[in-house]
Amino acid sequence: MAIIKLSAIERRRLSAFITCLVFAIFAWLFTTLSNPYKFTIKQVLTFRNAPQKRAFHPLQSDTVNAIVQGTGWQMLFSKFNEDKKVISVDLHTLDSKNFVVLSTQLKQINAKKDVEHEIIAINPDTLFFDFSNRTIKRVPIELVTAIKYQKQFAQSDDIAVKPKYVTVSGPAEVLSKITTWKTDSIILNGANEDFNSRINLRGVKEGNLNIVPKSVVVSIPIDEYTEKTIEVPVKLINNHNYYDVKVFPQKVKVTFTTSLNNYPDLNEDDFEAVADLELWRHNGYSVLPVKVTRSPSYSKVVKIEPQNIDFIIKK
Structure with missing residues (x-):
């Protein structure tokens, strides 16, 4: 391949030409635009x-x-x-x-x-x-949340939304398809305290709709959780023939998680533990498993001791 060798003067002239050409192109673009x-x-x-x-x-x-x-x-x-x-x-x-x-x-x-x-x-x-014709419809507000709680923290009671309903006005055929109205998303990371704030409702997509109100007040109770153990009496169910049945033990220990605020107030009256006699009558069980059928809201049963109880039937 042939290599063109330029003298120093020729290289300076070529560089000046290219520079002028670039400036000319930019000037033309600037003027045109x-x-x-x-x-x-x-x-x-x-x-x-x-x-x-x-x-x-x-x-x-x-x-x-x-x-x-x-x-x-x-x-x-x-x-x-x-x-x-x-x-x-x-x-x-x-x-x-x-x-x-x-x-x-x-x-x-x-x-x-x-x-x-x-x-x-x-x-x-x-x-x-x-x-x-413009009609009016009252629909419940649907709360949209994405909440991540700090370790050992969780929602401790019902969420309060005020007001609970939104009034929507517009064409009847459009309103017939609306069953709830969503809020803007509540996004929390590492939540460890009560949340109280005014949240906007989602805007209308159709220009012929109107909503009242435009925002609601949302309160989310958040508390730290711990474990508690109490003794709960076992209730025998499905004793259709009224057998004289003795169960042993008569109480079981229920361990559950609860918020610190509710911890002092919870006792055995808040729980119901049952054993089903039908399991013996139809399935021949020799011991009866215990189930907790009633517990306080936002409490979670961790374990039951013992999980099974003995029984004696006197005929």
Whole structure:
């Protein structure tokens, strides 16, 4: 392969030429991209000032093509600026009409955007709506949580949500599909104390729905847990023939976990331990297993001693 050898003067001239060429290209790009252009951007519609006495359903997509007046630079970077891709449409005219003309709102729409991103036309320019009677429905609030507790801590009582219900208004066919309304997610890591806060409800996806209230107060009791052991009398069940049955022992030791706040108040009256005589009558059991059928909320039985009891039947 032939190697071209350049003198020092020739190398300096070649370097100067390449530098000038690069500067010329950048200057051309800068000048070209600084010129004004008209370009199209897909934008999402949001609605405000919805009619209170009429439920509506849009008959077209919630995205439109907006023709924007801007520089080449703005056209180049328009795909990366999500904040500029929303158009807020005023629906106050739907009180007497079934359509909205977007061109009549361009001044209001552009007032909320940068001057450099002026919208000069929107396609489609007219939005049509279908109307039905507005109805009201009251549905329970569904709490969304993702809670990780610190070791030995857990929820210690029922979660309180105030209010428990949300009032939803909108078209009857839409409301018929709504059975609950979710909150924003409550995310806690290493929770070790009570949680009390106001949580927003999920926003409406349809512009023809309205919810009241917009937020609720949530209280989650959280406490440290420890073990406790108490003696619980064994209750014999399914003694249909009224045999005279003696069980040994008559009480079992139940070990369970409970919150520190509830620890002093729990006693044998809060539990029920049973032995089923049907297991002897139908299955021939010689000892009866013991089961705890009632225990306090948010307490967990760890073990029962003994797990089986002896019995004597006097005929």
